[in-house]
Amino acid sequence: MHQTNSRNGHARSTADFPPEIRAQAESVSPDFYALFGYPETLGIDLDDLQEAFYARSRQLHPDRFARASAEDRDLSLRASSLLNDAYRTLRDPLKRAEYVLSRHGFDVGQQRSSNVPPELLEEVFELNMALEELRSGDEDARASLESARTNFLAMQTEIDEGLNGAFSRWDYACREKAGADSAVSRAMLAEIRGSLNRRRYIQNLLRDVETALAGQTA
Amino acid sequence: MANLLHIDFGDSDAVVGIDLGTTNSLVAWMNLTGPEIIEGPGEERIVHSVVAYTDAGEFAVGEAAREVLLTQPERAVYSVKRLMGQRADDIQGELKLFPFHLAPEQDAVLRLQLGEKTVTPSEVSAEVLKRLKANAEYATGKTVRQAVITVPAYFNDAQRQATRDAGRIAGLDVLRLVNEPTAASLAYGLDKRKEGVIAVYDLGGGTFDISILRLHNGIFEVLATNGDTHLGGDDIDNLLLAIALEDLASEWGEDVSAKHQIVQRLRRAVIRAKEELSFAPAVAIEFSHEGRSYRRALTREQFDQLIADFVEKTLEPCRRCLKDAGLDASEIDEVVMVGGSTRIPLVRLAVERLFRAKPHTELNPDEVVALGAAVQAGILTGSVEDKLLLDVTPLSLGIEVMGGVVAKLIHRNTTIPASASETFTTAVDGQQNVLIHVVQGERELVMDCRSLARFDLKNIDPLPAGLAKIEVRFLIDANGILNVTARDVRTGKEQSVEVKPSYGLTDAQVEAMIEESFEKAEADLQERQVREARVEADSILLALEKAKGNQAWDTLGEEDRERIDRKHNELLTVYHSDNYGLIRKKIDELNDSTMALAENMMNTAVNTALKGTKI
Numbered sequence: 001m002h003q004t005n006s007r008n009g010h011a012r013s014t015a016d017f018p019p020e021i022r023a024q025a026e027s028v029s030p031d032f033y034a035l036f037g038y039p040e041t042l043g044i045d046l047d048d049l050q051e052a053f054y055a056r057s058r059q060l061h062p063d064r065f066a067r068a069s070a071e072d073r074d075l076s077l078r079a080s081s082l083l084n085d086a087y088r089t090l091r092d093p094l095k096r097a098e099y100v101l102s103r104h105g106f107d108v109g110q111q112r113s114s115n116v117p118p119e120l121l122e123e124v125f126e127l128n129m130a131l132e133e134l135r136s137g138d139e140d141a142r143a144s145l146e147s148a149r150t151n152f153l154a155m156q157t158e159i160d161e162g163l164n165g166a167f168s169r170w171d172y173a174c175r176e177k178a179g180a181d182s183a184v185s186r187a188m189l190a191e192i193r194g195s196l197n198r199r200r201y202i203q204n205l206l207r208d209v210e211t212a213l214a215g216q217t218a
Numbered sequence: 219m220a221n222l223l224h225i226d227f228g229d230s231d232a233v234v235g236i237d238l239g240t241t242n243s244l245v246a247w248m249n250l251t252g253p254e255i256i257e258g259p260g261e262e263r264i265v266h267s268v269v270a271y272t273d274a275g276e277f278a279v280g281e282a283a284r285e286v287l288l289t290q291p292e293r294a295v296y297s298v299k300r301l302m303g304q305r306a307d308d309i310q311g312e313l314k315l316f317p318f319h320l321a322p323e324q325d326a327v328l329r330l331q332l333g334e335k336t337v338t339p340s341e342v343s344a345e346v347l348k349r350l351k352a353n354a355e356y357a358t359g360k361t362v363r364q365a366v367i368t369v370p371a372y373f374n375d376a377q378r379q380a381t382r383d384a385g386r387i388a389g390l391d392v393l394r395l396v397n398e399p400t401a402a403s404l405a406y407g408l409d410k411r412k413e414g415v416i417a418v419y420d421l422g423g424g425t426f427d428i429s430i431l432r433l434h435n436g437i438f439e440v441l442a443t444n445g446d447t448h449l450g451g452d453d454i455d456n457l458l459l460a461i462a463l464e465d466l467a468s469e470w471g472e473d474v475s476a477k478h479q480i481v482q483r484l485r486r487a488v489i490r491a492k493e494e495l496s497f498a499p500a501v502a503i504e505f506s507h508e509g510r511s512y513r514r515a516l517t518r519e520q521f522d523q524l525i526a527d528f529v530e531k532t533l534e535p536c537r538r539c540l541k542d543a544g545l546d547a548s549e550i551d552e553v554v555m556v557g558g559s560t561r562i563p564l565v566r567l568a569v570e571r572l573f574r575a576k577p578h579t580e581l582n583p584d585e586v587v588a589l590g591a592a593v594q595a596g597i598l599t600g601s602v603e604d605k606l607l608l609d610v611t612p613l614s615l616g617i618e619v620m621g622g623v624v625a626k627l628i629h630r631n632t633t634i635p636a637s638a639s640e641t642f643t644t645a646v647d648g649q650q651n652v653l654i655h656v657v658q659g660e661r662e663l664v665m666d667c668r669s670l671a672r673f674d675l676k677n678i679d680p681l682p683a684g685l686a687k688i689e690v691r692f693l694i695d696a697n698g699i700l701n702v703t704a705r706d707v708r709t710g711k712e713q714s715v716e717v718k719p720s721y722g723l724t725d726a727q728v729e730a731m732i733e734e735s736f737e738k739a740e741a742d743l744q745e746r747q748v749r750e751a752r753v754e755a756d757s758i759l760l761a762l763e764k765a766k767g768n769q770a771w772d773t774l775g776e777e778d779r780e781r782i783d784r785k786h787n788e789l790l791t792v793y794h795s796d797n798y799g800l801i802r803k804k805i806d807e808l809n810d811s812t813m814a815l816a817e818n819m820m821n822t823a824v825n826t827a828l829k830g831t832k833i
Contacts, residue, residue, distance in 0.1 A: 054437045058606055062635065062696045066393050066598035081635035081693060088632065 017075065021060065025079040032086035032099065040174075042100060042167035042192075046091060053087045093163065094199065097192055104186070106193055117198050123151065127205060131212055145209050152206045159199045166192050232360040233393065233599050235401070235591025236350055236367045238343060238381065240299040240424030240450060241558070243267050244588035245350040247358065248601055253405060253592035255585055258353040264584065265353070269345045270294035271332035279349040288486075291478035292319055293333040297452055300424050301339040302384075303376030303721055304328050312448070315456045317478055327723050340383040340723060341731055347388035355746065359753040365390045366595045368587050369698075370425040371397035372445030372612045374658050375670050376721035378699050383723050387731045393598050395697040398422070399429035400609055401590030402556040403438055406581060414551040415441075417539075419569050419577065420587075421532060422557035424450040428536045430543040430550070436604040442542035442631045443612050444535035451492075451559040454525055458488035461524075462503055462514065470510055480507055495521050496561040522564045529568045536572055542631050553577040558584050608633055611694050615670075618655035622664045627692055630660065637693040641707065648680040654690060656700065669720040673702050676714050688713050744798075751801040755793055758805055762786060762812065770818035778814050785811045 065076040133141035270286035287294040321329035385392035399418035427445035596602035616624040627638035659667030687707035704713035785808040
C-alpha cells in the first residue's frame with residue numbers, strides 16, 4: 001500500500017489542476033461552458049456532457065485531495081462545487097437556455113403567475129373552475145382536470161419541439177453568420193425567452209393539476 | 219549509514235473505515251487483497267454499540283456494557299445513534315420506547331445521565347469509536363489516526379456534525395463522512411458490470427435509507443436518496459416487547475414495564491425470537507424470572523402481520539426516491555440489501571415486489587457498510603484509483619425570508635459539494651448586523667423545517683439602508699456539512715460570520731471533551747507505546763532472521779556474529795515486559811550491532827547486480 005499511495009495518477013496538490021479550471025474557480029462570474037471545454041451552444045449532446053462531467057470529477061473531486069494542503073483542499077472544494085453547478089445547469093435544456101440568456105443580458109426572472117399569456121386565458125379560466133369544483137367535492141371535475149392535464153402536456157411537448165428548433169437556429173447563426181451579439185442572434189434569444197416563460201407558466205399549471213388530482217385520491 | 223530498520227515494512231499508519239451503527243459497530247481496512255473487517259482481540263467482528271459508566275468510574279463498551287445494561291440499566295445506554303444531533307425536546311417520542319436517562323440540565327445539546335456521569339451522545343459514540351480504534355491498532359500493529367465514518371444518507375447537518383464531533387473526541391481525524399448505502403455499493407463490486415442503475419435498500423437497527431445510483435466505469439453517481447433516521451429494527455423489537463409486557467401483565471398479574479432490568483432481559487428474549495424467525499417458520503419467545511416463566515409461540519405469519527405497517531413505512535421513501543431520480547421501478551437493474559433487518563423475509567419480499575428484481579444478499583448485510591467505508595478510505599489515500607463516489611445532499615437547504623417562509627437555496631438530491639450565493643443588505647440606516655436563519659427540510663414554512671443555525675454577519679460598515687451588499691456563500695462539502703462564508707461586495711473584504719448552531723456542540727465544547735478524553739488516555743498511551751515498541755521489535759527480529767539466511771551472514775566475523783546473537787537474546791528477554799523504554803533501548807542496541815551485517819548485505823546485493831550485467 002505504501003507504494004501505491006504515491007503513484008502519480010493521484011493528485012496530491014492543485015499544481016496538477018488544469019489551469020483553465022483554476023481560472024474559473026477563482027473567477028467572480030465563472031463560465032460553465034469553459035469548465036467542460038465547450039463552445040457556448042444551446043444544443044448539447046447529453047451523453048458527451050456526462051462523460052465530460054465524470055472525467056472532470058475524477059480530476060477535481062475533494063476525494064482526490066483528502067491528504068493535500070488546506071489551500072489545495074479548498075480549491076478542490078470550490079472547483080468541484082462549481083463543476084456540479086455547471087453540470088446541473090447545462091444538462092437541463094431549460095436551465096441551460098436561461099443561463100445563456102442571462103449571459104447575454106436578458107432578464108430571466110420568474111414569470112409572475114398574474115401575467116397569463118393571452119392565448120392561454122380561456123384554458124386557465126376553465127381550469128380554475130374545475131379546480132374549484134373538485135375542491136368542493138364535485139368528482140365530475142376530475143374528468144375535465146384529466147383532460148386539462150393531457151392538453152397541457154401536449155402544449156409542453158409542442159413548446160419543447162419549438163425550442164429545439166430555435167436552439168439549433170441560434171447555434172447556427174452564432175457559428176456561421178453573425179455571432180452571438182448580432183441583432184439576428186438577439187432576436188432569436190428574445191423569442192426563446194418568450195417560449196421559456198410560456199413553458200414555465202404551463203409547468204406551474206400542470207403542477208396545480210397534479211397536486212389537486214393526487215390530493216383527492218389520497 | 220546502513221541499518222536493518224531502514225528496510226521498508228510499509229506504512230506505519232492505517233486509515234480505517236468505520237460503520238458506527240445503532241446496534242453494532244465495525245471497523246475495516248484495506249489489506250493487500252481488498253477491504254477486510256478487523257477483528258477484536260477475541261476475534262469478535264462487531265462491537266455492540268452499548269456504553270456504560272461503571273461503579274469504578276470507567277467507561278465500558280460492547281459486551282461488557284451489555285452486561286451492565288442487564289444489572290444496572292441506569293448506568294448504560296444503547297441505540298444512542300437515535301440521539302445524535304438532537305435536543306431533549308426532539309426525542310419525547312423516543313423516551314416512551316427507549317430507556318434513555320436524560321440529565322436534569324439540558325441545552326442545545328442533549329445530555330444523558332449514566333450513573334453519576336453526564337455525557338452527550340457524541341461522547342458516548344466516541345467511546346465506541348475509541349474501542350474500534352484500539353482494536354484496529356492491536357490487530358494491524360499500525361497507528362490509527364485517520365478514519366472514514368459512515369452515517370445514514372438521510373442524516374441532517376446536526377446529526378453529521380455530532381458524528382464528526384464523536385470522531386474528534388475519540389482522537390480521530392475524520393477524513394470523510396460517507397453515506398451508508400453508498401458505502402455499501404462500493405463494497406459490492408457492482409461496478410464490474412460497468413453500466414447500470416442500482417437501488418440500495420438499507421434497513422438497520424435504527425435508521426432507514428434508500429439510495430439510487432448510476433454506475434459508469436467506476437463512477438458511483440447518486441441520483442437520489444431518501445429515508446427516515448428514526449426507523450429500524452429497534453422499532454420491531456419495541457412492537458414485540460410491548461406484546462410481551464402486556465402478556466406478563468395479564469399472566470403474572472404484574473406490570474414490569476418500569477423495572478428496567480427485567481425489561482432489558484425481556485428485550486433480549488424478543489430479539490432472539492425475531493432473529494430466529496428469519497430462518498424458522500415458527501418460534502417461541504421464552505423468558506423466566508424468579509421462578510416464573512413465560513412462553514409465547516409466534517409464527518412467521520403472525521410476525522408478518524405485526525410488522526406489515528412498519529415494512530410499508532419503508533416503501534414510501536422508496537417511491538419518493540424513484541420519483542426524484544426520475545425513474546420507474548422497472549428501470550432499476552439491481553437492488554442491494556444492507557443492514558441486519560433486511561434478513562427479514564417480509565422485507566425482502568416487499569422490496570422484490572416494489573423493484574421487480576431479486577435483491578442481492580450475497581454479502582453479509584451487517585458488514586458491507588464497514589467494508590465500503592474501508593474502500594472509501596482507500597480512495598482518499600490513493601490506493602483505490604478507479605472508483606469515485608459522487609453523492610448528494612438528502613435535504614434541501616434554505617433561509618428564512620419574510621413571513622416565516624423558506625427560500626430554498628440548494629435543493630435536495632443536489633450533487634455535493636454544492637454551493638449557492640445570496641446577497642443580503644441592510645433594512646435600516648446605519649445597521650451593522652444581519653442575522654441569517656438557515657434551515658433544512660422540504661416544507662414551505664420555517665416552523666416545519668429543521669433549524670440548522672443562525673449566522674450573524676457582524677461589523678457591517680454603517681451605511682444608509684440598502685447600500686451595504688454582503689454576498690453570503692453557502693457550501694455543502696463532500697461530508698454533507700454546511701460551511702458559510704461572506705464577502706462585502708463593495709470592498710471585496712471577507713465579512714465576519716458568527717455561527718450559532720441550533721443543535722450540537724460548539725467548537726470550544728468539543729475541544730474541552732478532547733482534552734478530558736486525553737487525560738483519561740494517559741493509561742491507554744502507556745499500553746500503546748508498549749505495543750508499538752513490540753511491533754518495532756517484531757520488525758527487526760524478522761529482518762534479522764532474513765539476514766541470517768543471506769550469504770552476508772556467513773562472511774561476517776565471528777566476533778560480530780556473537781555480538782548480534784547476544785543483543786538478539788537481550789531483546790527477546792525484555793520483549794514481554796511492560797517497559798517500552800527498555801524494549802526500545804534493546805532494539806537500538808541490536809540495530810547498532812548489525813551495522814557490519816547490513817553493510818555486507820548491501821555489498822552482496824551490489825555484487826550480485828554487477829554480475830548480472832556481465833552475463
